Amino acid sequence: MSLPLDVSTDVVPGSVAVVLVTIATLAIGTWGLRFSRTTSDFFVASRTVRPGLNASAIGGEYLSAASFLGVAGLVLTFGADMLWYPVGWTAGYLVLLVLVAAPLRRSGAYTLPDFAEARLGSRGVRALCSVLVVGIGWLYLLPQFQGAGLTLQAAIGAPSWVGPLVVALVVLINVGSGGMRSITFVQAFQYWLKLTALLLPACVLLAVWAGDGAPDPTIGAGAGADFWSLPLGEGGGQGLYVTYSLIVATFLGTMGLPHVVVRFYTNPDGRAARRTTLVVLALLGLFYLLPPVYGALGRIYAADLATAGSDVLVLELPRLMVDGLLGEALTGLVTAGAFAAFLSTSSGLSIAVAGVLSQDVTGRIFGTHRLSGVSAFRVGAVIAVVVPALFSIAGPDVGVARTVGLAFAVAASTFCPLLLLGIWWRGLTAVGAVAGLAVGGLGSGLAVGWTLVTSETTGWVAVLLGQPAAWSVPAALATMVVVSRATRDQVPAHAGRFMVRLHTPEAVDVER
Amino acid sequence: MNDIPRVRVTGPPRRRATTTHRSGTREIDAGTELGRVYMESLLREQLRLALRILGLLALTVGSLPLAFHLIPGLGEVRVGPLPLSWLLLGVLVYPWLLTLGWLYIRRSEANERDFAALVEEVER
Numbered sequence: 139m140s141l142p143l144d145v146s147t148d149v150v151p152g153s154v155a156v157v158l159v160t161i162a163t164l165a166i167g168t169w170g171l172r173f174s175r176t177t178s179d180f181f182v183a184s185r186t187v188r189p190g191l192n193a194s195a196i197g198g199e200y201l202s203a204a205s206f207l208g209v210a211g212l213v214l215t216f217g218a219d220m221l222w223y224p225v226g227w228t229a230g231y232l233v234l235l236v237l238v239a240a241p242l243r244r245s246g247a248y249t250l251p252d253f254a255e256a257r258l259g260s261r262g263v264r265a266l267c268s269v270l271v272v273g274i275g276w277l278y279l280l281p282q283f284q285g286a287g288l289t290l291q292a293a294i295g296a297p298s299w300v301g302p303l304v305v306a307l308v309v310l311i312n313v314g315s316g317g318m319r320s321i322t323f324v325q326a327f328q329y330w331l332k333l334t335a336l337l338l339p340a341c342v343l344l345a346v347w348a349g350d351g352a353p354d355p356t357i358g359a360g361a362g363a364d365f366w367s368l369p370l371g372e373g374g375g376q377g378l379y380v381t382y383s384l385i386v387a388t389f390l391g392t393m394g395l396p397h398v399v400v401r402f403y404t405n406p407d408g409r410a411a412r413r414t415t416l417v418v419l420a421l422l423g424l425f426y427l428l429p430p431v432y433g434a435l436g437r438i439y440a441a442d443l444a445t446a447g448s449d450v451l452v453l454e455l456p457r458l459m460v461d462g463l464l465g466e467a468l469t470g471l472v473t474a475g476a477f478a479a480f481l482s483t484s485s486g487l488s489i490a491v492a493g494v495l496s497q498d499v500t501g502r503i504f505g506t507h508r509l510s511g512v513s514a515f516r517v518g519a520v521i522a523v524v525v526p527a528l529f530s531i532a533g534p535d536v537g538v539a540r541t542v543g544l545a546f547a548v549a550a551s552t553f554c555p556l557l558l559l560g561i562w563w564r565g566l567t568a569v570g571a572v573a574g575l576a577v578g579g580l581g582s583g584l585a586v587g588w589t590l591v592t593s594e595t596t597g598w599v600a601v602l603l604g605q606p607a608a609w610s611v612p613a614a615l616a617t618m619v620v621v622s623r624a625t626r627d628q629v630p631a632h633a634g635r636f637m638v639r640l641h642t643p644e645a646v647d648v649e650r
Numbered sequence: 651m652n653d654i655p656r657v658r659v660t661g662p663p664r665r666r667a668t669t670t671h672r673s674g675t676r677e678i679d680a681g682t683e684l685g686r687v688y689m690e691s692l693l694r695e696q697l698r699l700a701l702r703i704l705g706l707l708a709l710t711v712g713s714l715p716l717a718f719h720l721i722p723g724l725g726e727v728r729v730g731p732l733p734l735s736w737l738l739l740g741v742l743v744y745p746w747l748l749t750l751g752w753l754y755i756r757r758s759e760a761n762e763r764d765f766a767a768l769v770e771e772v773e774r
Contacts, residue, residue: 236751
């Protein structure tokens with residue numbers, strides 16, 4: 139049943155899939171362009187996106203290469219403790235729903251730096267937040283581009299720089315021409331494409347597996363069946379720490395991701411923001427049922443991939459399990475889904491980064507010249523895409539899910555405390571926010587740098603730096619509270635008024 | 651004379667003119683002590699609800715690694731063809747998260763309705 143492992147030279151299904159997804163993406167983006175007129179369309183789709191469409195768009199944007207390819211590969215290699223990634227990425231939306239969704243929408247800000255400035259009345263906090271948004275955005279874009287290179291290499295045998303180039307170009311055309319309004323339709327389409335691209339092959343593969351007598355993946359090839367079904371990391375206390383730190387990073391990091399947050403401003407009101415989030419929870423839960431299926435089947439049919447390049451498991455499995463035309467068609471489908479994953483997540487992140495860049499960098503006055511809102515956004519989009527694309531071609535190769543995990547850790551250590559205290563605690567001061575952002579940003583940033591240069595994963599130092607969220611999030615939170623307490627005479631005068639705006643339902647007629 | 655259209659002349663509703671109480675919304679707008687109390691009560695209710703939901707999440711989903719760490723035998727428990735850990739983390743956790751989200755939305759919107767009724771009823 140299982141074929142020898144070699145990357146097939148048959149490039150037809152992969153090429154067709156990539157071309158079709160690219161054409162569909164550009165076509166829908168151009169169609170959406172008819173609705174894009176104003177700067178507000180560019181940034182937040184003029185805040186008129188309904189919950190159903192918006193939730194599909196959020197799902198489409200959120201399910202990145204890490205979800206589509208990374209999870210299945212990680213489950214294949216490490217087993218049940220990797221299920222925490224999809225669980226955390228979904229639970230992050232529940233945390234976002236109960237703590238942030240409606241108030242964030244009601245704040246009326248465009249981006250995270252806008253929120254910080256409006257809440258704390260400080261240009262300094264704004265500048266720091268802008269730097270963090272761009273940093274997190276680039277850290278998250280990097281693995282998307284690298285994953286695109288990997289996919290095109292596996293699917294059509296292209297050199298690894300082709301993937302980043304194609305994704306960067308398509309994203310630039312779409313984002314630069316239509317902004318948020320047109321990208322909303324693209325993202326929504328891509329959620330359903332990704333779901334179909336995993337669901338249909340999974341059904342066929344499960345049928346093949348049942349036809350083979352449904353062999354048990356936990357007793358299949360490879361050592362350590364019991365560790366494979368244990369939902370926590372190896373190594374006793376260290377494993378427990380790694381698992382809980384991952385839980386902290388993913389549960390709390392979602393609310394701080396720039397491309398997630400910017401989507402909330404496209405809701406008409408706070409109530410719609412909540413409803414959108416609930417639909418997102420359903421859509422993500424539906425999608426995340428599937429990657430573990432590939433991981434489990436991979437253990438029976440593609441056990442060799444566990445040690446050699448597990449990120450391509452989803453792309454290779456259909457061909458390994460099903461012969462002939464059907465196998466090729468399914469391969470084309472999963473390739474299309476993977477490519478959609480890179481395009482949609484990269485688009486969302488580029489919009490978020492471009493939005494911040496255009497407000498704080500490219501929209502500034504240079505000499506006597508000042509770019510208009512839309513031109514500044516386009517220039518911002520170019521910078522947002524080109525920098526990580528170049529770095530992904532020239533820089534070191536880091537695992538897709540690992541880099542994404544670090545982006546979550548940085549977001550959880552910086553924007554999560556800022557949002558939580560900014561929304562629920564009147565006493566937050568600008569000085570306190572800056573101190574907390576610095577502690578969380580430096581702590582988690584140090585961990586990121588350390589991970590990018592070393593590959594050590596044993597010993598407490600490696601464990602603490604490799605998965606920093608469990609200490610960096612409380613440290614940032616505590617710093618914000620303590621420093622704000624020490625500078626309590628500097629609590630912004632409008633803090634009370636801002637709380638009214640954040641928390642009163644729109645139906646109540648108060649000044650906002 | 652006839653080509654001047656009729657214009658209906660209306661005044662402000664009487665009831666409003668004779669109101670002596672200030673409505674809750676105006677208390678909030680003016681930033682009075684009473685307005686502060688209204689806002690504090692809304693914030694407290696919403697935060698308490700959020701923490702209850704998160705507590706439930708921590709207690710159910712968050713305690714799983716610890717449970718599997720302390721009771722190693724759990725790793726070998728199977729439910730039908732699936733290991734227990736896979737059933738919990740791969741399947742059941744998602745409907746549970748959705749249920750928690752649905753509970754939150756119901757309660758938080760009820761809180762907001764109560765708040766709206768509270769600050770607007772003084773007017774009547």
